[in-house]
Amino acid sequence: MTAATLSEIAAGADELSVWPASTTRLPHGGLAVGGVSLAEIADRFDTPAYVLDEGEVRARCRTYRDAFPDAEVLYAAKAFLCRAMAHRIAEEGLGLDVCSAGELELAVTAGFPPERILLHGNAKSPRDIDTALRLGVGRIVIDSPSEIARLAAAVGPNGHQRVLVRVVPGISAGGHEKIRTGTDGQKFGLSLRDGSAQHAITRILGQRPLELVGLHCHIGSQITEVKPYLCALRRMVGLMARVRDTHGITLPELDMGGGHGIAYRPGEPALDLTTLARRLRAELVASCAAAGLAVPRLTIEPGRAIAGPAGVALYRVLAVKRTGERVFVAVDGGMSDNPRPALYGARYAPRLIGRPSTAEPRTATVVGRHCEAGDVLAADVELPGDVHPGDLLAVPVAGAYQQSMASGYNMVGRPPVVAVDDGTARLLVRRETLDDFRRRDIGG
Numbered sequence: 001m002t003a004a005t006l007s008e009i010a011a012g013a014d015e016l017s018v019w020p021a022s023t024t025r026l027p028h029g030g031l032a033v034g035g036v037s038l039a040e041i042a043d044r045f046d047t048p049a050y051v052l053d054e055g056e057v058r059a060r061c062r063t064y065r066d067a068f069p070d071a072e073v074l075y076a077a078k079a080f081l082c083r084a085m086a087h088r089i090a091e092e093g094l095g096l097d098v099c100s101a102g103e104l105e106l107a108v109t110a111g112f113p114p115e116r117i118l119l120h121g122n123a124k125s126p127r128d129i130d131t132a133l134r135l136g137v138g139r140i141v142i143d144s145p146s147e148i149a150r151l152a153a154a155v156g157p158n159g160h161q162r163v164l165v166r167v168v169p170g171i172s173a174g175g176h177e178k179i180r181t182g183t184d185g186q187k188f189g190l191s192l193r194d195g196s197a198q199h200a201i202t203r204i205l206g207q208r209p210l211e212l213v214g215l216h217c218h219i220g221s222q223i224t225e226v227k228p229y230l231c232a233l234r235r236m237v238g239l240m241a242r243v244r245d246t247h248g249i250t251l252p253e254l255d256m257g258g259g260h261g262i263a264y265r266p267g268e269p270a271l272d273l274t275t276l277a278r279r280l281r282a283e284l285v286a287s288c289a290a291a292g293l294a295v296p297r298l299t300i301e302p303g304r305a306i307a308g309p310a311g312v313a314l315y316r317v318l319a320v321k322r323t324g325e326r327v328f329v330a331v332d333g334g335m336s337d338n339p340r341p342a343l344y345g346a347r348y349a350p351r352l353i354g355r356p357s358t359a360e361p362r363t364a365t366v367v368g369r370h371c372e373a374g375d376v377l378a379a380d381v382e383l384p385g386d387v388h389p390g391d392l393l394a395v396p397v398a399g400a401y402q403q404s405m406a407s408g409y410n411m412v413g414r415p416p417v418v419a420v421d422d423g424t425a426r427l428l429v430r431r432e433t434l435d436d437f438r439r440r441d442i443g444g
């Protein structure tokens with residue numbers, strides 16, 4: 001391939017389609033996100049580093065608000081949370097879904113209004129519940145029968161806590177077996193099919209301190225089609241009608257969870273939010289009319305679709321070698337900052353940044369620096385044939401479930417998170433250092 005065809009491809013709109021909307025090309029092979037050169041970020045903050053485009057986060061929150069004007073939108077903090085993220089989410093008028101005392105306390109101490117927070121968890125610890133009650137969390141989602149009496153006792157006879165019930169509607173959806181949560185046989189929720197959900201509802205209604213305000217389901221993650229949501233919604237409305245028939249109460253809220261799928265590589269499908277919003281609304285109105293139910297307020301809980309495309313991971317190449325038929329490009333991060341390829345076979349599209357290259361592209365496998373052969377960040381991707389140690393690679397769509405799932409493996413330390421916005425970069429979360437590891441280690 002000639003240099004001309006390569007640069008023609010580089011000029012194609014598609015190639016940057018999964019990058020933040022603010023991404024621009026700089027002379028000499030550079031890229032800028034949020035008005036800041038990625039190579040400059042790598043120099044200033046060192047690598048590996050995670051870049052968060054705050055403008056992209058805001059724009060995605062607004063897209064949700066516009067697409068779902070009547071619904072409550074809660075950002076799923078498990079995708080990625082830090083204090084700045086909590087601020088951006090609060091400023092955009094969204095609520096928050098948390099699943100631990102840690103996420104909850106970080107958000108509230110950053111100033112997030114507790115009444116706009118909802119707490120999940122299939123196994124809430126006493127500390128989770130105490131923290132939720134102490135901080136005045138808006139709603140708690142009950143996930144198992146044993147939680148009902150325990151929560152009622154913790155709230156106390158004079159207290160009051162709004163709750164929802166997590167229902168398993170029996171719908172299979174999601175990008176990988178490990179993130180499908182809509183059917184029986186996995187650990188979340190209470191089954192609609194075997195009657196556990198109905199049974200739990202009856203028990204909750206018998207607990208004075210608990211006010212049942214609605215039903216919840218989350219059928220899975222990285223879902224790119226609307227249909228599973230519509231099927232789940234129909235079943236949930238069916239259960240709401242049964243609750244009305246059995247107990248004479250109309251539940252005011254229906255939370256359909258998150259799971260909205262995004263493209264990680266150019267050309268991959270993503271869930272269309274406008275279509276999802278329109279069809280969910282139509283289905284909700286139609287199903288409620290058929291059941292003679294007042295239309296409940298819809299809640300949704302997107303995580304990945306807000307944070308994912310706003311993040312870019314930056315790595316420095318440490319080694320390049322050919323082994324057998326394969327070319328390995330080894331970088332200074334890996335499975336400790338992004339366990340998703342190893343866990344779910346997730347695929348990414350890394351890109352050389354910071355210098356121009358006219359070399360022929362060749363197929364290479366980008367691997368990390370960790371001590372196992374499964375530490376692969378991106379298998380069989382096209383990179384310029386002259387990639388060498390010292391080069392910078394950038395991986396788009398790195399904002400969700402990477403930093404939040406990062407580990408201390410090999411004591412490499414978790415990378416920093418750098419916000420970019422309007423031409424400036426600032427450190428949000430500093431790099432984890434050997435000193436951090438040493439300080440936790442108090443034996444000897």
Ligand code: LLP
Pocket residue numbers: 076078079097120179218220221222257258259260301302303304305340344400401405
């Ligand atoms: N609501 C509940 C109750 C959830 O469990 C989740 C995600 C969400 C909302 C947000 O889902 P999202 O919109 O982000 O798909 N670590 C996996 C994803 C696990 C999702 C867990 N629950 C990954 O990296 O793909």
